[in-house]
Amino acid sequence: MEKINRNDLCPCGSGERYSKCCGASKAISINQIIESELDELQKRILQFAFFHFGNEINDDFEDLVEIIDFDIEQEREFYELIHAIWFSLFEELDDEETIIEKFITAEAGKIKRPKLKQILQSWSDARVIAGRVVSVENNQLIVEDGFTSEQLNAVVANVAVTIEEGSFFIGIIVPYEQNYLFFPSLFDLPDLKPEHGFSYIEDSSLDADYDSPQEYLTDFFLEVLSELPMIGGMLEIEEMEWSAPIYKEVADIFKAKLASEVPPPIVDTGIILWFNFCEKKKKRIENPNLYAAAVHSLLSTIAPLGETRTLKELTRLYGVTSKSKAISTIVSEMEAELSSEIAELKGLVYGGEESPPLPPFETAAIIEFPKGGSSGKDKAGKQKNKPELELIKNEGKKGSKKDQGD
Numbered sequence: 001m002e003k004i005n006r007n008d009l010c011p012c013g014s015g016e017r018y019s020k021c022c023g024a025s026k027a028i029s030i031n032q033i034i035e036s037e038l039d040e041l042q043k044r045i046l047q048f049a050f051f052h053f054g055n056e057i058n059d060d061f062e063d064l065v066e067i068i069d070f071d072i073e074q075e076r077e078f079y080e081l082i083h084a085i086w087f088s089l090f091e092e093l094d095d096e097e098t099i100i101e102k103f104i105t106a107e108a109g110k111i112k113r114p115k116l117k118q119i120l121q122s123w124s125d126a127r128v129i130a131g132r133v134v135s136v137e138n139n140q141l142i143v144e145d146g147f148t149s150e151q152l153n154a155v156v157a158n159v160a161v162t163i164e165e166g167s168f169f170i171g172i173i174v175p176y177e178q179n180y181l182f183f184p185s186l187f188d189l190p191d192l193k194p195e196h197g198f199s200y201i202e203d204s205s206l207d208a209d210y211d212s213p214q215e216y217l218t219d220f221f222l223e224v225l226s227e228l229p230m231i232g233g234m235l236e237i238e239e240m241e242w243s244a245p246i247y248k249e250v251a252d253i254f255k256a257k258l259a260s261e262v263p264p265p266i267v268d269t270g271i272i273l274w275f276n277f278c279e280k281k282k283k284r285i286e287n288p289n290l291y292a293a294a295v296h297s298l299l300s301t302i303a304p305l306g307e308t309r310t311l312k313e314l315t316r317l318y319g320v321t322s323k324s325k326a327i328s329t330i331v332s333e334m335e336a337e338l339s340s341e342i343a344e345l346k347g348l349v350y351g352g353e354e355s356p357p358l359p360p361f362e363t364a365a366i367i368e369f370p371k372g373g374s375s376g377k378d379k380a381g382k383q384k385n386k387p388e389l390e391l392i393k394n395e396g397k398k399g400s401k402k403d404q405g406d
Helices: 022-065 073-090 099-110 114-125 194-209 215-217 220-233 247-260 264-278 288-300 311-315 324-339 338-350 386-394
Strands: 127-137 138-143 151-155 168-176 179-189
Touching: 022 073, 022 114, 022 179, 073 099, 073 168, 073 220, 099 114, 099 288, 114 168, 127 194, 127 215, 151 168, 168 194, 168 220, 179 220, 179 324, 194 215, 194 220, 215 220, 215 311, 220 264, 247 264, 247 288, 264 288, 264 324, 288 311, 288 324, 311 324, 324 338
Parallel strands: 151 179
Antiparallel strands: 127 138, 127 168, 138 151, 168 179
């Protein structure tokens, strides 16, 4: 067969140079071969992990099951897989080595392709990441780390990615020469504003006394993964059965003022309270901004809103200056009508267990993975079971270390 030089016309008849036509596709196929081998390598790591350390992995997962409720079997299987990957890459065993370090020691010498061996040896530097998708082309992405603003080139092995640019995502990545490879893929939440996702992780890390959100995300990756869907979508005000259009207008004004400042569950709580009040009291409203300010004021007494505003500041925010007394009167009326709902919400925020009643409406779709209702958050956005999580961590890096003294 005659050898084709890279600058010759391509024999396919396209009129292009070989290097720009079929020769380019051959170069791409080499990358595809490498990515296929990396995909197989990821599977071999999991096989190695379950064969040699299945008991440690299963024991640790059962500890996680006590924290996360799985509504369907498919959801449990999803988290079981992601947990096994996370455990293999980040959790130290009794001898202070991770499973990935043991795999590299045992298997790297058996790999014939030098490039593949070099990539595997770098996988002890795996990291978790929460970020924003900058661009997507086939299976190659540019992503931005939400805590460092660093932009990274990342690949999903042999799978074309369909994800909206600008979407929030979370995942595990391993080095791939100068780039990164997702292990196994990234998980996107298209309905979650990236700033809300980053804020939630940062707030959770502070609540748990962590020095950095990155460190917290690494230790609590599975818990965060299960909690994020709960902040992924806000109530669809349009789908709620409002008794009068003016009541919906109040909800719209309130949501517009707070949506960019606090997580969606907090905004949803205010909307739920307002909806319930409208169902009980058919008020004749002339100034919807006044009532939106009252909902804001009431919510600030129940849940943390970040920035604390005085009544005078609220009147300016909602354009109802000199109406502080009127706002106070409306708040008092709402407190009287919603006393049971408010008591339940305060119980949730400050340690109670019951959930507030929800009105008859449908919520927005939240997330593309996995379907089900597991969460570490209650309906008011309050973290549940955090003492249990901290106890597990403090007793020795979860299940794998917990049994050392047995």
